[in-house]
Amino acid sequence: MKQDKLVIGGHEFDSRFILGSGKYSVDLIKAAIENAGAQIITLALRRTNTKDAANIMDYIPEGITLLPNTSGARNAEEAVRIARLAREVGCGDFIKIEVIHDSKYLLPDNYETIKATEILAKEGFVVMPYMYPDLNAARDLVNAGAASIMPLGSPIGSNKGICTKEFIQILIDEIDLPIIVDAGIGKPSQACEAMEMGAAAVMANTAIATAGDIPAMAEAFKKAIEAGRSAYLAGMGRVIEKGGSASSPLTGFLQD
């Protein structure tokens, strides 16, 4: 079988589904990861006062790549601080940069994100910036040393789908890094749509966390992402703007 790997900062992955771990019980993490077939899991970094409470890392199977985010950062400086602390915990160099100072829409600040990307890439991090899908900002992120670009489909946690479709398509067409659609994807069909468009991967958290059956939804997303990827690789059939085009032969009719 032909190899179809997702490559991020020189690391290869078979799965194209990046799973979030927020807003659901740690008891479901293992089942969600297994059903998702996910190889990359996002995490957040927070103060720990509850020393004896269950630590999420005890629930994540071995061999999974951890992708800490910089949630809570309101500017580049805070994102850099969180990233350095996350690396010091000792689970690798991956970092998802997230710089947000708008609490209503939770939209990322591309300018601060670019600044943080430049600093962290120089320090050897595999930098995966979450961003508003803007071609100029994406080019700046490439130049700053990003390992992938993570444009939002719609506001974080909204489950609204890919409202920014046209602009994500521009990034897919123009940017020579994996484009990973992150935020807003609420249904497997929307994850499939992202993959059909040529996205390299999909990241989802809330869609899974707010589902009725979390492991079952993780599996549904896995299948949708694989279907979308296969369709993209197969090459989509063409669309005709007007009229129809017969699928059956136009000769040999009974009345001839």
Added chain:
Amino acid sequence: MIINGEKQTLLEPVYLDVFLKREGYQKNRIAVERNGEIIPKSEYEKVIVTDSDTLEIVTFVGGG
């Protein structure tokens, strides 16, 4: 001293690794910042914390 924004009294200076163990932290699950500077894990046995220090002790939690 201040740990994660909360005041706490440290009666006498102590090595960071001793302090963390005493407080029940798992070294391989945390990162520590003292007075704004990250302390590498390899330094925990050499660094002495005092009552005038400000510590941030962080770990991973679920997130998207």
